[in-house]
Amino acid sequence: MTVFYRNETKEPLPPELEGGVVAIGNFDGVHRGHRSVLERALDIARQRGVPALVLTFEPHPRTVFRPDQPVFRLTPAPLKARLLEAMGFRSVIEYPFDRAFSQRSAEDFVSSILAGWLKACAVVTGFDFHFGRAREGGPAFLMEAGRRHGFEVSLVDAFRDEGAEVISSSRIRDLLSTGEVAEAAGQLGYRYTVEAEVISGEKLGRKLGYPTANMQLPPEAGLRAGIYAVRFRRQNGALFDGVASYGRRPTVTENGAPLLETFLFDFSDSLYGELCSVSFFGFLREELKFDGLDSLVAQMKRDEEEARALLSGISPLSELDATIAF
Structure with missing residues (x-):
């Protein structure tokens, strides 16, 4: 799959991606609500025999x-792109968003990006999508602009869970x-996942018999500090069950920076x-x-037993x- 971090003034779209169906949105989390929009775009693309693209x-x-208040991202851009690829999208276009872009008019967004650059044959988005300077472009504007520029517009209603509550990234x-x-997994439709480089730590876990990938x-990141049953995926795709601690490690440090430390079951290699x-x-x-460390190790053993039991029955x-x- 192709991932672009470009705009229409810097890089032309490859001809094989022009004329496709474009799903528009931030899609942070690619949760079940987002997928009602994304799957509509995929369906239309299959019916028309054209590529399906995501504009985010x-x-x-x-x-x-x-x-000063950065968003707790559920799916940073690389992970989001992989989720969208797994769904079947041909390309993700990560359009640079800055204050200058926010001042572009709704008509400019439609004419220069959707119609001119992407040459979209259809656009799919949520029912409450707004765009352009001061959010001047809304559903009615997009529908009318689609008629003028020759692309179909599909607006998808909010998706509700089994309890009739709207699924959202904020929730x-x-x-x-x-x-x-x-x-959260029930809302996402998959297990919440983070990814990062494994870094060197203080190696205390190794001394205690519980070496960790830090x-x-x-x-x-807004994840609650605590101990979790997890599954760990290496860069080569190998999977390992484990138990992870996220937090500041109060037993061994007074004011440590938050760290995710994962003990992998039945594993002894370097990461x-x-x-x-x-x-x-x-x-x-x-x-x-x-x-003290003795009571910490005793609890870690209980955590390992509980995590192994929980992970033994997953699907x-x-x-x-x-x-x-998986």
């Missing part, structure tokens, strides 16, 4: 307007902030420098400060979950 924006607009962030990773998550991923299957307990939630965590 990087960085997240909220981060541009409020840089999933709230679940993760309280450690409810199983509930990862630094972005400062804005330093690898870009790996961790998928979260269950919250085991909160992060605690122990009286994919969806095809996307099977791609990411």
Whole structure:
């Protein structure tokens, strides 16, 4: 799949991607609500025999307007692109978003990007999509602009879960902030996953008999500190069950930076420098400060037993979950 981080003034679209069906949105999380939009685009593309593309924006607009309050991203751009590829999209266009772009008119967005650059034959987006300077472009504007420029517009209603509640990225962030990773998976349709390079740590886990793969998550990550049952994927695709601790390690440090430390079951190789991923299957307990290392090790053994039991009965939630965590 092709991923572009370009705009229409810098790089022409390859001819084989022109005239496709374009799904528009930020799609942070690529959750079940997003997939109602994305699957509509894929369906139309199959019917017409044209490529299906995603037009998204990087960085997240909220981060541009409020840089002091960066968004807790559920799926950073590389992971989002892989999820979209797994769904069947031919290309993801990560359009650069900055304050200058936010001042472009809605008509300019349609004429120069959708019609002129992408030559879209159809556009699919959520029912509440707004765009252009001061959000002047809305659903009615897009429908009318599509008629003028010769592309079909499909607006998809909000997707509700089994409890009739709307699925949203904000709702999933709230679940993760309280450690409810199983509930978040139900909204996402796959297990919440992070990826980062494995870095060197203090090697205390190795001395205790629990060597860990350490990862630094972005400062804005809103995952609750605690202990989790996880599945770890190496850069070569190899999978390992494990137990992960996310937090500041209060037993061994006074004010450490948040760190994700994963103990992989039945594994003894080196991982330093690898870009790996961790998928979260269950919250085991909160992060605690122990009286000493002996009591910490005793609890780690109980955590391992509980994680092994939880992970022994897992199965994919969806095809996307099977791609990411199995």
